[in-house]
Amino acid sequence: MNKTVLITGSASGIGKATAKLFARNNYNVFLVDIDEVNNAYVDDEIKNNGGVAYSFTADVRNESEVSKAVNKCVEVFGSIDCAFNNAGIVVSKNTVNCTEEIWNKIMDTNLKGCWLCMKYEILQMQKQGHGNIVNTSSISGLIARAGDMPYNVSKFGIVGLTKTAALENADKNIRINCICPGAVQTPWIKRVTKGLNELQPMGRIAQPEEIAEAVLWLCSDKSSFMTGHALVLDGGRIAGEW
Numbered sequence: 001m002n003k004t005v006l007i008t009g010s011a012s013g014i015g016k017a018t019a020k021l022f023a024r025n026n027y028n029v030f031l032v033d034i035d036e037v038n039n040a041y042v043d044d045e046i047k048n049n050g051g052v053a054y055s056f057t058a059d060v061r062n063e064s065e066v067s068k069a070v071n072k073c074v075e076v077f078g079s080i081d082c083a084f085n086n087a088g089i090v091v092s093k094n095t096v097n098c099t100e101e102i103w104n105k106i107m108d109t110n111l112k113g114c115w116l117c118m119k120y121e122i123l124q125m126q127k128q129g130h131g132n133i134v135n136t137s138s139i140s141g142l143i144a145r146a147g148d149m150p151y152n153v154s155k156f157g158i159v160g161l162t163k164t165a166a167l168e169n170a171d172k173n174i175r176i177n178c179i180c181p182g183a184v185q186t187p188w189i190k191r192v193t194k195g196l197n198e199l200q201p202m203g204r205i206a207q208p209e210e211i212a213e214a215v216l217w218l219c220s221d222k223s224s225f226m227t228g229h230a231l232v233l234d235g236g237r238i239a240g241e242w
Contacts, residue, residue, distance in 0.1 A: 031043055070121060095149045102150060175227040183196055
């Protein structure tokens with residue numbers, strides 16, 4: 001029987017690349033995104049290539065919608081063996097220019113959304129006796145960047161959520177880790193200035209497929225003794241001066 005992975009933010013970027021990679025590795029892929037149209041395109045692409053997928057429209061900021069997504073995944077596929085909580089947004093504001101509206105939007109999507117997904121995924125995984133969760137943080141969850149205050153705070157929070165939940169479930173056959181990518185070639189990258197490649201010691205930014213490979217590894221038995229870890233994938237950007 002194939003394992004099942006639930007992926008949020010699956011309609012584009014890292015989520016889409018990860019969904020396609022898991023499908024190629026014989027996972028049932030449950031796709032969760034607020035973007036119904038593009039999520040359906042990913043669903044079709046996976047199925048047209050011989051994979052198994054199911055698309056579900058939900059807003060991770062809404063607890064009832066998250067609960068329904070998790071329940072539907074179990075209804076369709078029988079379990080949630082792995083989850084990749086990847087939904088998130090980027091809005092760049094410094095500390096004094098950030099509004100309460102922007103703060104709430106970012107925190108509700110990035111941080112609250114991650115927590116709500118973890119809450120219901122963990123409840124299911126505890127019930128079934130096993131599971132594996134990967135959350136998307138960022139190098140901005142490990143080092144601050146001036147001008148990105150609310151985003152930084154949300155991503156630091158995801159690291160804390162990951163570590164805390166990992167400790168709470170370490171003896172329950174549930175592993176929880178997060179990834180901390182640097183710049184990745186996704187639709188969000190259009191917001192940044194030219195010359196981004198030059199900021200990376202490797203001379204380029206990452207492709208979504210490279211991040212997806214790390215998620216697959218974290219969800220596999222090959223990383224069986226790793227939990228509560230924040231895995232940096234940044235081409236050396238925060239390793240030190242260069």
